[in-house]
């Protein structure tokens with residue numbers, strides 16, 4: 403078994419946030435209500451062949467109408483915090499202009515319900531649902547989108563800043579840029595490496611401008627953050643060619659964001675690796691680095707599995723994992739000679755190897771590179787083939803083991819000095835898993851997609867007990 407023993411089970415600091423996370427398009431449904439217009443994910447999911455089984459977010463888990471029941475479930479779990487995202491096209495249907503009050507009202511009601519239950523809201527401004535109207539004007543490869551995002555951030559903060567104290571700008575801009583415009587497996591499904599790099603820069607710029615807008619609109623007690631899916635990269639061997647592969651992936655997977663956001667500049671090696679694809683000197687305008695590096699209060703880290711790489715040459719006789727998903731196009735511009743491998747051991751239903759040590763290493767790497775920057779694990783969790791018993795009951799020991807291992811990994815990082823302030827399980831409930839549709843279940847709460855009935859899985863009860871104790875038991879069984 404892959405049970406991991408927690409060193410003490412009590413290495414979570416006082417005030418540690420015990421959370422769960424979701425995203426608007428994955429749970430809300432009600433895509434044409436309250437004045438909402440299509441986002442790029444509505445367009446993409448309604449394009450045949452883009453999402454498995456033709457699934458869409460039209461209804462999703464109907465959270466828009468069932469949010470009070472969902473907050474009650476959160477309260478039963480004992481969550482102290484909940485991370486959700488705002489749907490931009492609910493608030494600004496064309497991506498510009500005044501806010502739609504009905505759109506804001508939904509989030510006001512949700513947040514009030516959370517606060518009534520003593521649950522701290524963490525709002526994400528952008529979890530991938532760009533208003534289609536802005537995509538029609540060029541999307542993230544167009545510079546103007548960054549300014550539009552900052553305007554939207556200001557409207558959201560003005561409306562909700564009296565009740566939401568923690569704001570994250572973007573969720574996983576790597577996915578938005580490189581899966582959305584590089585490999586095309588995510589919306590809007592474009593496959594141009596130069597556009598993917600332009601998108602990355604404009605996401606960075608949008609983040610920085612939004613931090614400025616949030617700071618102006620919010621009380622000084624408010625905290626700002628971004629959630630990055632930092633890749634914990636492991637070279638297959640110590641061969642210099644494999645180390646070079648790891649460096650390239652670190653550049654275009656991690657430092658393309660952490661460089662400008664936390665360090666004030668794009669890394670020279672990234673610029674060199676991708677110079678044949680974009681003209682960085684015209685893309686990055688004077689003043690951009692200062693905007694992008696506006697100070698943030700917390701760094702959100704999303705972790706699922708490590709990334710094992712080698713040179714293509716060193717991989718020619720090995721089974722490999724192409725790192726492209728279902729697409730022929732690569733999400734790794736400038737890294738054409740890199741091969742991807744699966745770490746050994748057990749895997750989740752996504753095919754992602756289970757390796758909690760990657761989370762400890764990642765948190766400690768960030769801690770060493772950016773001392774003094776508090777971190778939140780804003781996503782961690784796993785999809786498994788849940789066996790559903792009578793009444794929707796799900797016994798999911800694999801998920802309990804995964805969560806136990808990864809919470810222990812957080813505790814180890816904390817013991818080694820990392821300043822980790824909270825953990826958000828992905829996800830509160832089963833939901834629309836992007837290109838995989840409803841076939842992949844990450845929830846602690848089971849959804850019956852015929853009735854939309856919610857039933858906490860065994861893992862939900864286990865997590866509730868961890869929260870009640872404020873730490874881990876010695877083994878997954880409580």
Ligand code: PNW
Pocket residue numbers: 425428573574577631704781828835836844
């Ligand atoms: C994240 N990859 O997505 C998202 O933030 C969630 O919305 C999502 O449901 C969750 O992780 C599980 O997938 C990712 O290909 C999607 O590297 C794809 C990748 C990474 C994260």
